[in-house]
Amino acid sequence: MALAERPYYRQGCNLSQSETVTEGEQVKTMPEERETEDSPISEADQILLREREKQRERELMERVEVLHKEVFPSGRPRPSQLYPDHALPLLDKNSSRPSNRKHTVQNVSLAANLMEALDRTAAASSPSVCVTELGCGRANLSAAVGHHMMHRDALRLTASGSPPAPTPVDPSVSTEEGGRGHAFVLIDRMRVRRVADRRCGFIANPERIHADIADVDMSLVQSVSERPHLLGVAKHLCGCATDIGLRMLLGSDRIRALAVAPCCHHRCQVNGYLGKGWLEQQGMGGDDLPRLFRIAQWQSMLLHPSASDPEVRRKGEAGRQVKDLLDHARCMHIRTLPGLSCELVDFVTEDDLSLERRCILAWREEE
Numbered sequence: 001m002a003l004a005e006r007p008y009y010r011q012g013c014n015l016s017q018s019e020t021v022t023e024g025e026q027v028k029t030m031p032e033e034r035e036t037e038d039s040p041i042s043e044a045d046q047i048l049l050r051e052r053e054k055q056r057e058r059e060l061m062e063r064v065e066v067l068h069k070e071v072f073p074s075g076r077p078r079p080s081q082l083y084p085d086h087a088l089p090l091l092d093k094n095s096s097r098p099s100n101r102k103h104t105v106q107n108v109s110l111a112a113n114l115m116e117a118l119d120r121t122a123a124a125s126s127p128s129v130c131v132t133e134l135g136c137g138r139a140n141l142s143a144a145v146g147h148h149m150m151h152r153d154a155l156r157l158t159a160s161g162s163p164p165a166p167t168p169v170d171p172s173v174s175t176e177e178g179g180r181g182h183a184f185v186l187i188d189r190m191r192v193r194r195v196a197d198r199r200c201g202f203i204a205n206p207e208r209i210h211a212d213i214a215d216v217d218m219s220l221v222q223s224v225s226e227r228p229h230l231l232g233v234a235k236h237l238c239g240c241a242t243d244i245g246l247r248m249l250l251g252s253d254r255i256r257a258l259a260v261a262p263c264c265h266h267r268c269q270v271n272g273y274l275g276k277g278w279l280e281q282q283g284m285g286g287d288d289l290p291r292l293f294r295i296a297q298w299q300s301m302l303l304h305p306s307a308s309d310p311e312v313r314r315k316g317e318a319g320r321q322v323k324d325l326l327d328h329a330r331c332m333h334i335r336t337l338p339g340l341s342c343e344l345v346d347f348v349t350e351d352d353l354s355l356e357r358r359c360i361l362a363w364r365e366e367e
């Protein structure tokens, strides 16, 4: 069936008004720097404009440093790298290559943070949740969530005196408590090979959706509509896709908890970026926002071979602080939504594991 004929397809339903998805959009120049054919900018004026832009950048960075100290007095979001013992076999299984190991630690920790957020809700012991992964790639994160959930279900059933169900995450199996069991929905606009759900055994019969998350109406996705509770996860969802994805998940009345790790902040869009209001309240409105998106990419300098140079390091740290504030601002927006709590944590705490360590955790305390 063609994508447009699928029941959940509603073009642009998760975009904010005036938002457009332009892959790889990046603000390279400030408005006054753009020349037109009618008014070419002289070389002298270009130098002047560049100097002026650098000055504005410096002033903005001074404000960022002050605000960062206020928001993160310890210098970082709360560290929350979690690796429960029951997930150790996953590490043994994936330890052959350092990059596999790194991704396993990221996935297990992100999934464990999601479980902690779930524990703060009335759905903590629900036998019937739908887990939706956005920008899932090979879905290794869902596999880690599936592993945690199997473990929780086994503990819950043992505590209640029932024998553990053979495949507690198989959506076709009705649970003892009368629910429909858990389900997984995996969304990505790209098709990838060697997907985890066909290998790991922790997610049975997931619903795979090959579409842009901007166009998927969660209320019309079968696995979501059949279960009372929705959980959302994403690891390293690029730029504006994080805002679109958060809007999508938070727009569902079934959402109970989410753990979303953003990345590529330079691909955010001013229209649609969820933290805009809070940053404006902090005096960072107008042209500051595209400037912040651009400065965010300096963080990668921390891994550059010349990172021992103090100037390179300073710029790298500036990029890191900007990313912290951009994600904190998203959290502050989520906190304004009725019934939702939100916190920014570092789901990994070492640069070697990832520079993109931030995770937006949100949960609904009441049913």
Ligand SMILES: C[S@@+](CC[C@H](N)C(=O)[O-])C[C@H]1O[C@@H](n2cnc3c(N)ncnc32)[C@H](O)[C@@H]1O
Pocket: 134, 135, 136, 137, 138, 139, 141, 187, 188, 189, 190, 211, 212, 213, 214, 234, 235, 236, 237, 238, 241
């Ligand atoms: C950096 S990769 C991360 C993949 C995986 N989550 C991981 O951590 O290994 C980002 C993924 O998000 C997907 N993606 C980005 N924007 C998207 C969008 N608007 N709709 C659907 N998928 C998107 C990409 O196709 C890609 O697979």
